[in-house]
Amino acid sequence: MSAGSPITVLISALGGEGGGVLAGWIADAAVAEGLHAQRTSIPGVAQRTGATTYYLEILPHADAGRGPGKPVLALNPAPGRVDVLIGTELLETARMVQTGYATPDRTVLIGVVRRVYTVAEKASMGDGRLDPDRLEAIVERYSKTALLGDLGAIAQAAGSHLNAVLLGALAGSGTLPIPPDRYRDAIRAGAKAVESNLRGFEAGLAFARTGRTGPAPAAETEDAVRPVPEAWSLYPEGALPMIEAGSQRLADYQDDAYVALYADRLKRFAGRPGADAAFLSELARILALRMAFEDTIRVAQLKLTAARLEQVRAEAGARSGEIVDVIEYMKPGPEELFSLLPPALARRALAFLAGRGWDTWSIPMNVTATRFGGFIRLKTLASLRGWRRRTLRYADEQAWIEHWLDLIDRTLAVDPDAAREVVAIGGLVKGYADTHKRGRRNFDRIVARVVEPALAGDLPAPAFADAVLNARLAALKDPEGTALDETIRSLWASLAPDRQAAE
Amino acid sequence: MEVSFHREIETLRLGAGDTFHGEGIMAVTKALLQSGVAYVGGYQGAPVSHLLDVLLQAEDLLGELGIRLETCTNEAAAAAMLAASINYPLRGAVTWKSIVGTNVAADALSNLSSAGVIGGAMIIVGEDYGEGASVIQERTQAYAVKSSVWLLDPRPELPTIVRMVEKGFALSEASSTPVILELRIRACHVFGAFEASDNRRSEHSATNRFAEPAGFDYARLSHPPVTFVQEADKVNRRLPAARAFIRDNRLNETLGPEDGDIGIIVQGGMFNVLNGRLAEAGLSDAYGDIGIPTHVLNVTYPLVPEEIAAFCADKRAVLVVEEGGPDFIEKEIGQILRHAELDTKLHGKDVLPMAGEYSPVVVARGLSAFLSRYGRNEAARLDEWVEAVEAHSQSVARDLTAPLPPRPPTFCTGCPERPVFSAMKLLREETGPVHVAADIGCHAFATFPPFSQGNSILGYGMSLASNAAVSGTQAKRPLSVMGDGGFWHNGLLTGVAGSVFNQDDSVLVIFKNGYTSATGVQDVPSSRPQGEGRGRGLDIESALKSLGVGWVRTVHSYSVSTMRKTLREALGSDETGPKVIIADGECQLARQRRVRPAEARAVAEGRRVVRTRFWVDPDVCTGDHACIRLSGCPSLTVKPSTDPLKPEPVAHVNNDCVGCGLCGEVSHAAQLCPSFARLEIIRNPNGWDRFRARLSSALIRLFGGYAAPSEPDARPAPHPIPAE
Known part of the structure; x- marks a missing residue:
């Protein structure tokens, strides 16, 4: 009952990142070094981008033969008893830290400063992202040593995979009693992508030894x-x-x-x-x-800018000599097209289509902007800029803007805090087609049910700004407008019942 | 298959004197070969999918040993396969995921067990209980108890696992009873070593066949009146024989000091977790050198009363560490103690929870309560640790200020099933919600955001059947979704035939992605015959038509608009009986595994290759993310906006994009926004490509536009990104 405790290593990865291969390299290197190593994993549905963990325990072989014989691997990591935590994504690393798989008294944490956003964060109608600085601070605060860096960039620069860079960082951290050559041998024995993995390993090793986190982020000029x-x-x-x-x-x-x-x-x-x-x-x-506002003319104009071509080639990872074509997905409907006509004419045309039930019709178009045929179509559309002031869309947008500015003006006269919020609800209106309609609908609802009643004195003055703010946040919660309806309902329900009845 | 075991399979040829290194599942496979099995089979499911994958990939070796290999269409078929051991001295093993697979196999299992076996019959189940489990939380133990099948739950280390496989066959033969070997997920994936022995060849096998069938013997049929005889035989002969074998071969282990006034009885599979906490308390170490008497049940059914009584005889109290409910083992031990007239105090579910996984913290709490009750001061060390863990979590939670968002699994990048759910979500905006019966398989990920749909999950291939009464009591026609895996496993008969039989007014969507992808891309009967796969290309559409389904449509699953239109038609059609839509699109995991290396090769050889991926124009994107709410693709994400006027992050397609086209389809179908573009990257362009590109560029420049440089130089990039 006095044998040395095992050195414990926990790897937290996302599906498809090669966490299993990394665990394999570590175990192989440990065994080659004459240590006793065991490992296990919870791959589960990891391939399908879920979170996954790998767990290793390493014991000096010299102790083997004690007790009933072989070491008994704990299979499950125990909170507060993890020596090395390797995390490939900041949120998942923080989750591990919260469970106790990193503690300030013993854990060396090797973490990739990188976010892979969860669906909840991505799908938000505004900015749903977690604050990465907070996550990073927690990861640092609750570990003994935190080796954090943009290892993904290092991997990319080395033309390698992330797991090889992490292995290098682990070797460089010197936490395990295993010299770097053992890891190199383990990579070679893997016989897969050996060259690039070794490049990644060396880059990771250098990172751990020098703390160099790859190319420094360009200072904001x-x-x-x-x-x-x-x-x-x-x-x-x-x-x-x-x-x-x-x-x-x-x-x-x-x-x-x-x-x-x-x-x-x-x-x-x-x-x-x-x-x-x-x-x-x-x-x-x-x-x-x-x-x-983004009308068809504006969209065409944006698609013809010079910067765009550079951006596309860079993102596509196109090498010189390769041809990159950009095929635009556009699907203008009657509103997009006819709102380019003067208001009187456009309204008649749209009413005619609506009467026939043709207003949901639209033309799917795939325009190749990088070829002359596509270019000239976009160019023609963009050249309608001078005509814009005569279009229905222009008239409509200007009327809306005046309406909004008028509301701000009136609110500013009574309550500057509320005026700030009336400015902000203007931001609900954006985008195209359904997104634009939804923004307008939410805006109109908030104006009709909150702003106007407040200006008319139906809402207690101190509640004005908060009511508009809450309504705006609710409008961003779900595209169906359920949360907004609920917020407005509870706002009025909290006031006198007779007022509610008057509504 | 998702995972290749070709390298590991060589270790299956090791013999006496060699040391085997590998994963738990591989060790089980090796143990089967060392036990001289004549036939193997099973149905895939985590965490034992790999066992089947290994067997398939080792087909050559199995052939050399004369072992018959069957990829069964479901667990019932696998269990029924063990019937060969009823009449013949053949050892056989099948595998599946428990508890769900055992449920499916239950009928065959009952009848197999009633008749009894003369050749050793073993079922290797992945006990998917607790962490990461994808099934209901029930225990295989219940089946063992009710069908009189012995249950092995080995200590999760390779030598013990291998020994229990080998001894399990002998136990099966000694007691004429099938045995189940259960492995929890971490045991399946544990890497370790054991001393190998030679593979054994079965006397009779696929290569040395029986010349004549077994003679007629009514006693071998599970058919009345002999079922009553068999029932008595289970109790009077088989059970005592099993207990004698377990005792004589010391399948259970008693560890720790000989004396001590308190002790622990633990399921073999839970031993390592227990040992870890004992070590924390200072009562054990990394080598399992335990300071408290511990009886390890490598066989959890049947228990051997003499062993239990002997272990408890001189003790004031014992703690039973038995994960999950009901407390089968604890109850039986209580009865054993009572019969033996022992007044040893029994603890178990009074200090440990009845439900939920026995994680280190949970075990520590129970162990501490037990120890402190008997005045053992080691409890303090455990309490200290648990308190520290709790304080730590609370402290981190405080610093985080808000709970971390969950990260459930989702459809892979480019998955062909996602577009169908996009179409369903778009249709929901028109029609309002309809009742959706979900099923088992990747498509169950549609129950998570951003799709969040599905009213019930009743079992594999059961969606259509589960809508039988719903369809008769809803104003709006309900939808059922099912994979091709579920269709062949169960849905064809339980769902489709039943629905035609009763003329149910239901709509079924079958995802024909070509494999059981959720379990690691195994072949199903309709898989295309290719490579080393076993697919025979059975045709789902003709199967449906032959069953009398009048309304069948096959839609390419990435065509969101067509799918929405077809769903609309199906929900409004006047046709009676089930309306079936086959959503046709190959699993991207399988496809990419094939396509990527081929493309990389072609590029390296200088052949012309066109790669497609999508791109979001950050200047046009308004940051509303409606596209993400309709797709949820891992490669469709967000990135910070560089526009000072638009602080919200913009949508962004990362380089994992496989160019499936869903983004474009959705932006067309939903008329989202014109920010999506498809990029076509022509690698190794030919002369015609270059000429056309130059011509276009020249014309564009002539008309005042911007175009790519007219004379691209052809230097390759310094570091090619590896294909793997």
Whole structure:
């Protein structure tokens, strides 16, 4: 009952990352070194991108032959008793840490600073991502030593797989009584992708020894200070970058006159009580986005930019000499097409189609932007920019913008905090087709059921800003609008019942 | 098959004097060969899928040893296969996942057990209980008890596992009773070593066949009136014979000191977890040098009353460590103690939970309660550890401020089943919700976000049958989904035939992806015959038609719009009886395993290859992520926006994309947004490709556009990304 404790290693990986191969290399290297090693795993449905773990225990062989004979591997890792935790993804590593598979008294943690987002995070209608800094801080705080880095980038730079880099990092950490050559032998014995795996191993080894985390992230370069137009002197310093960005966007989108309209709209709020830098910055941001609404003309224009081609080639991993074609998926329906007509004509055309039940019809188009035929079609569409001011869509969007600005104006007069929230609900409107319709619907609902009643004095003044905020957050919860309905209902239910009846 | 064991299979040829190194499942396979089996078979399911994969890949070796190998269509077929051991002195082994597979096999198992065997018959089950389990939490023990089948639960280390396989056959023969060997998931995958012995050849086998069938012997039939005789034989002869064999061969082990006033009785499979906690308490070490008498039940049914009584005789109290409920073993030990008139105090489920997995923390709590009750101060060390673990978790939780989101498994990148659920989700927006009967298989992942659909899961291939009464009592026609695996396993008869028979008004979607993919891509009868696979290409559509299904449509599963239209038709059709849609698309795991190396080879050889993947234009994406809510593909993710006006992360297709086309299909079908583009990367372009590209670029530039450089240089990249 006094034999040495085993050294325990836990690997937390996602399906298809080669965690099993990594565990195999470690065990093989340990056995070759004359240690006793056993390992097991929970692969389960790991291939299907679930989380998975591998567990190893390593004992000096010299002790073998004691007791009833062979060592008894615990099969399950025990919280607080893990010497090395290897994690390939930050959230899963944090999950392991929470269970106790990393503790400040003993665990050397080798972690990849990388996020593979969960479906819940990805599917959010806004930004559903967890704060990676918080995860990283926890992983560091609850381990004895944390060797964290962008090992994925190191693997990519080495043209290797992540698991080989992790093996190198483990070797370099010196936590296990196994010299690097044993690991190299284990890789060679694997007889699969030996060259690239050895490259990855060396890169990982270097990382652990030098703490070098691959290419340093480029420092954020300060944008060159542009000459600020005189009109901007009306605004606090903090709002200027966003106003500048908005102006640039609109100059690209339409013309100088349109930028002037933007400036004019903003001026309405300059110097108003409560319209501080943060307020104006957010207003400038959303106003610019709404003014640069994405009609068919804009989409065509965006698809013709030069930067795009570079980006595509880089992301496709295309090497020089290879040809990359970009085939656009577009499916304009009657609304997208006919809203390019002048309002009177467009409304008649749309009413005609709706009457016949043809309004759900649309044309699926695959346009190859990198070939002349596709290019010229996009170019023709984009050249309609000058016509834009005469279209139904333009008229419609401008009317909406005026309506929204008017609401902000009225709210600002009574409650600056609430006005901030009325600015924010403008951001609910975005996108194309159904997304755009849903945004408008949510916006209209919040205005009709919260903002207007509040302005009319039906809502206690202190509750105004919170009510708009809660409604906006609820609108982002589910696309069906269930949470929004529920939030509005409970808002009114919390007030006097007679008010509810009046609704 | 997903995993290749070709390297490991060489270890199956080891003989006496060699040391075998490998995984638990491989050790079991080797033990079967050392036991001289004449036939093997089974049905795939975690965690024993690999056993079947290994057997299939070792077909040459099995052939040399004359072993008959059968890939069974379900567990009932596998259990029925053991009938060969009723009449003939043949050793045979089959495998499946428990508890679900045992449920399916129950009929054959009862009849096999009633008739009894003369050749050793063994069932190797993956006891999928607890962590990571994909089935209901029930124990195989119940079947062992009710059918009088012996249950082996070896200590999870290779020598013991191998010994129990070998001894298990002898036990089966000594008591004319089939045996079940259960292995939990970590035991299946545990790597270790054992001293090998030579493979044995069965006297009679596929290569040395019986010249004549066994003579007629009514006593071998499980048919009245002899079933009553067999029932008595189970009790009067087979059970005592089994107990004598277990005792004489010391299948159970008593470890630790001879004396001690308290002791522990543990299921073999739970021994390592127990030992870990005893070591924590200072009552054992990494070598299992236990300081407290411990009786290890490598056979959990039947118990040997004399052994139990002898172990308990001089003790004040014993603790039974038995995972899961009901407490079969503890109850029986209680009865044994009573019969032996021992007043040893019995503990078990009073200090350990009746339900749930016995993880280290759970075992530590129970062990501590037991030890402290008998004044053992080692309990304090366990308490200290448990408290530290709890404090740690709470501290991390506080720092995290919000619970971490779960990460359930999901459809693989490019999975052909996902588009069907996208189509169903889009249709739901039109029709409102319909009742959906889900099934076992990858498609059960559609019960997780972003699809979150399915009203019931009743068993493998049971979805259509489970909608029989629903379809007769709902205003809206219900949907059933089923894989081709489930269809051949059970759904064809239980579902389709029954539904035609009763003219049920139901819609069935069959996912024809070509394999049982969830279990590791094994062949089903409709798998295409190729390579070393066993598929025979049985045709699902003709099977349906021959059963009298009038409305059958086959739709390419990636065609979201067509699928939505077909689903709409099926839900509205006037046709009576079941309406069946076959969603046709090969499993991407299998496809990529084939296509990737072939493509890599072609590129290396300088042949023209067109690779397709998707791309999201970050400038056009509005950050609403509706595409993700309709797809959930692992390669469709988000990345930070670089646009100062749009702080929300934008959708992004990463380089794992296999170009299945779902993104484009969904953006068309749902009219999402025009940010999706398909990229076609022409590797090793030919002269015509280059000419066309140059011409287009020149014209585009002429009209004021941007185009790729006209004279791309042909230097290869420095480090090719490995294909594996």
